[in-house]
Amino acid sequence: MTLKSARKDIYFDDLEERPVNARHIYLERKLRTAVGQAYKHAPAVKEMMDKARVKPGDIRTIKSLMRLPIIRRNDLVERQIKYPPYGGLLAVKPENVERVFVTPGPLYLPLHSARIKWFAQALWASGFRKGDIVINTFDYNRGAEGMLAHEGLRQCGATVIPVDDNKPETLIQLMHDLKVNGFVGTPSMLMILVKKAEEMGLDFRNTFNLERAWFTGETLLPEDRKTLEDNYGIATSQGYTVPEVGGAIAFECPQKTGLHMSDAYVIEIVDPATGNQLKPGEIGEIVATPVDNKTWGLIRFGTGEMASYTTERCACGRTAHRLIFKTE
Numbered sequence: 001m002t003l004k005s006a007r008k009d010i011y012f013d014d015l016e017e018r019p020v021n022a023r024h025i026y027l028e029r030k031l032r033t034a035v036g037q038a039y040k041h042a043p044a045v046k047e048m049m050d051k052a053r054v055k056p057g058d059i060r061t062i063k064s065l066m067r068l069p070i071i072r073r074n075d076l077v078e079r080q081i082k083y084p085p086y087g088g089l090l091a092v093k094p095e096n097v098e099r100v101f102v103t104p105g106p107l108y109l110p111l112h113s114a115r116i117k118w119f120a121q122a123l124w125a126s127g128f129r130k131g132d133i134v135i136n137t138f139d140y141n142r143g144a145e146g147m148l149a150h151e152g153l154r155q156c157g158a159t160v161i162p163v164d165d166n167k168p169e170t171l172i173q174l175m176h177d178l179k180v181n182g183f184v185g186t187p188s189m190l191m192i193l194v195k196k197a198e199e200m201g202l203d204f205r206n207t208f209n210l211e212r213a214w215f216t217g218e219t220l221l222p223e224d225r226k227t228l229e230d231n232y233g234i235a236t237s238q239g240y241t242v243p244e245v246g247g248a249i250a251f252e253c254p255q256k257t258g259l260h261m262s263d264a265y266v267i268e269i270v271d272p273a274t275g276n277q278l279k280p281g282e283i284g285e286i287v288a289t290p291v292d293n294k295t296w297g298l299i300r301f302g303t304g305e306m307a308s309y310t311t312e313r314c315a316c317g318r319t320a321h322r323l324i325f326k327t328e
């Protein structure tokens with residue numbers, strides 16, 4: 001990992017504090033490259049763009065993405081049945097795929113190594129560093145999160161303990177014995193562990209060393225966040241991951257006022273019926289296009305999840321816009 005930023009303890013990447021306009025120019029340049037490569041190497045993208053009568057040269061700005069249809073999860077599953085195994089979206093030779101994640105559907109998702117950085121950036125923002133001892137409760141086999149969180153934590157310098165198929169009693173024992181101070185997983189999993197420890201007669205706050213937790217895969221409810229932070233002294237952060245496009249596409253900083261969008265994606269908030277892009281503050285569907293990989297030619301993936309976004313400056317200094325999820 002190379003960090004040139006003078007504030008490298010805060011930012012994983014120099015780009016995080018780049019001026020808003022510079023980021024916009026950067027993202028549009030990456031978008032043009034990504035669309036050009038996908039059109040050339042992924043047959044499904046060529047077919048879709050030809051059908052829409054759009055040439056790669058027509059997609060030069062984030063706004064121009066509105067000329068392309070939104071692809072949803074069902075479309076991907078159907079495409080993979082029709083054109084096995086990757087639905088015509090693989091933009092590299094099959095032998096260059098490092099790992100394939102199998103998700104329900106089934107949907108086969110090829111790994112590209114850029115994904116690891118996106119997770120690392122999210123975990124870094126939540127404070128994981130060298131010296132931390134972290135249990136990783138995500139599934140290492142069936143989903144992408146287990147392995148990606150593992151590698152991301154390693155890029156932050158942390159020690160990782162893979163524990164995906166252990167019982168709560170076993171996890172509580174090893175958290176105690178190994179002086180675990182970090183947790184990654186779902187909020188409900190951590191709530192189970194805290195409650196189980198108390199059922200076992202243990203004083204969780206004073207007997208354990210848990211300082212920090214990072215969640216994804218489920219929404220962190222405000223009441224659970226309050227319980228974990230106020231009653232147990234655990235700093236909580238969350239990332240928003242979309243397996244179909246490959247990673248943590250937005251993540252919280254210590255300010256916890258929305259999730260900063262990752263620079264590895266063009267993220268749009270759109271009217272789900274028309275695909276038209278919405279303004280800051282308007283609630284719409286999150287649509288993501290990965291622009292930092294050459295492997296997976298997915299453009300305009302509709303997540304089916306709703307959020308708004310804000311362009312207001314964040315006190316952490318990161319300049320990326322933030323997704324706001326409504327949780328109440």
Ligand SMILES: [Zn+2]
Pocket residue numbers: 253254255260314315316317318
């Ligand atoms: Zn921030």
